[in-house]
Amino acid sequence: MDKKRNLKGDNYIVISSDEESDRSECFEEEDDAVDDEFAFVQEDNIDNTDHYEFSENTDSSPDPNQNYAILKEEEIRQLQEEDITTVSTILSIPKSAACFLLSHFNWSVGKVSEDWFADEDRVREKVGLLRNPVVSFHPTDLITCSICFDDHQYGSKDVFFAVCGHPFCRDCWTGYIKSAIDEGPACLMLRCPEPSCKAAVGPDLIEGLTTGDHERYKSFLLRSYVEGRREIKWCPAPDCKYAVKFNAGGTKSYDVSCLCLYGFCWNCSEEIHRPVNCKTVENWILKNKDDSLNAQWILGNTKPCPKCKKPIEKNQGCNHMTCLNPCRYEFCWYCLEKYTGHRCCNGYNRATGEYTGADTDKVEAGRDKKRAKRYVEKYLHYYERWANNLSSKKKAMEDLHNVQSTDIMKLAAIQCQSELQLKFIVEAWQQIIECRQVLRWTYAYGYYIPENEELKIQLFEHLQGHAEFSLERLHKCAESEMKEFLFAKGPLESFQDFRIKLVRLTKVTASYFEKLVRALENDLSELDIQGIHRS
Incomplete structure (x- = not known):
């Protein structure tokens, strides 16, 4: 059957069931298709001269189609203050009382207004916003603090009280409030120290009696606002x-x-x-997290070199491994096969053998053992690749940081380019990081495909394999081939070829991953699976 692809028009790649028998041939054909598909990158986007144009637009304003906004602390406080002011105005109560009230209603302005106008007295009693003081004294009266039992003049600067009127000295109030703040967010529901009183202790009193602890109180108040809002x-x-x-x-x-x-x-x-x-x-x-499948323990951190058997630790992003001198054997980190001629090993081998003797007990025991072994092997296959892509992503993020902080400036000086002209390198690393994250989670998707859906598995591995192969080429190019120019003694003519190759691979990889994501998000539902059988 002739294999035909239309990367521009189709979301999915339909293949015949016998195509997977020779994945190398498939990927070789893919290289040719990619070269034809993205030839415009060299012709239209990259001038073969040393002059390389980039957009000067550095506008960092939010995307108008973005459905979220990032809020800094001051912006959150502003939103919180607006809600407090709204409730204070609508209910004709002080802002301190409105703040205390809102914290009880999870900062729902609508719920506060609804309950308040339905039964104001019930809300006041529930929250502790008393209409009038419970006790009252003349400013010249001598009162005794119920906590320390010291005597103070009621109207002095050392005596404070909530709306209920129960008087306590400054030191006792400060200690009481500090103790409540030390206990955590419960301080937002603080009540009068008098055991029989449920009057609210509002933010205004707390602010007047604390300094450093008041910042912690405001922090709790801010966190409660965010946690109380659904959006x-x-x-x-x-x-x-x-x-x-x-x-x-x-x-x-x-x-x-x-x-x-x-x-x-x-x-x-x-x-x-x-x-x-x-x-x-x-x-x-x-x-x-299941301890019975502790993959961290099973996998460990190393693999033996297939040739010399020395343990190898993966310390870079791509999966092309090279053993140290004098071995220098090159192999794939996943399957440990020789890297020369290697293409992709993303497919899971589901072949298995079973005991076929006459002893039924042995047959059943053998089958149970095989099932358990296959279960663990299948899990390890997908977990290893899931975890490895996380490691590769973290390494790529470190490499991107190094590129942005030092390498770009160094390359600009050596290759006589402006930093803007080298923007394509940063974009390549950003694409690598994004694709590593996507590829990582495609392995979780693959693990949960039912084993009886063979055609779906075949197509999934085909799409994933092409995307992963393209990513590996991009990652290797950005990680290894740039070093030649980074340590050159002067401008190299081959830098333009490197630029063309890296831009092309970035676009190719982005295209494959977009198709892969669309296919899997639709659970491959738009594909005529039966078409796999047709040629």
């Missing part, structure tokens, strides 16, 4: 202080990229996991 979440990255305001609006994408550079899914708060859904991510993470 706002804190970025889950460690030590990140940004929040995200999300507007679903019927969108299918829940991917969020914070200013701290961490990407996560708004729906489940896990890392960005296109093209798999949140349920698959949940199941996969739970499986990885």
Whole structure:
């Protein structure tokens, strides 16, 4: 059967069932298709002279189609203050009382207004916003602090009280408030120290009696505001202080990229996991935590060189490994096969053998053992590649940082180029990082494909294999081939060829991964699976 591809028009690649018998031949044909498909990169986008044009547009304004906004602390406080002012105005109460009230209603302005106008007295009693003081004294009266039992004049600067009127000295109030703040967010519901009184202790009194602890109180107040709003979440990255305001609006994408550079899914708060859904991510993470399948222990951190058997640790992003001197054997990190002529090993080998003797007990025991072994082997196959792509992504992020901080400036000086002209290198590394993340989660997708859906498995591995092969070429080019120019003593004519190759591979890889993502997000449902049998 003649194999035909239309990378521009089709979302999926339809293949015959016998094509997988020779993956090397398939990938060789893919190289030719790629060269034809993206020849325009050299002709239209890259001038063969030393002059290389890039857009001068450095506008960093948000994408108008973006369905979320990143909020800094001051922006969150502004939103919080607007809600407090709104409630204060509508209910005709002080801002301090409005703040205390909102914290009880999870910062829902609508819920506060609804309940307040339905039964104001009930809300006041529940929250502790008393209309009038419970006790009252003349400013010249001598009162005894119920905590330290010291006597003070009621109207002096050393005596404070909440709306209830119960007086306590400054030191006792300060200690009481500090103790409450030390206990955590419960301080937002603080009540009068008098055991029988439920009067609210508002932010105004706390601010007047504390200094350093008041900042912690404000922090708790801010966090409660974010956690009480459905449309706002804190970025889950460690030590990140940004929040995200999300507007679903019927969108299918829940991917969020914070200013701290961490990407996560708004729906489940896990890392960005296109093209798999949140349920698959949940199941996969739970499986990885299972002690009976402790893949970290099973896999370890090294693999033996297939030739000299010395342990090899992977310390770079691509999977082309070279053993140290004097061995120098080159092999694939995944399958340990010789790298010369190697193409791709993303497919999972489901072939198995079973005991076929007459002893039924042995037959059943053998089958159970085989099933258990296949279960572990299948899991390790997908887990290793899932985990390895995370390691490769982290290494690529380190490499991108080095490129942006030092390599670009060095290359610009050596190759007599402006930093803007070298933008294509940064874009290549950004594409590598994005594709590593996508490829990582395609292995979780592959693990959960039912084994009886052989045609679906075949197509999945075919699409994934082409995308992974393209990514490996891009990663190797960016990681290894750039070094020649980074350590050159002067400008090299071959730098233009490197530029053309890297730009072409970046575009090719982006195209393959976009097709792969679309296919898997649709669960391959738009494909006529039966077409695999037709030639």
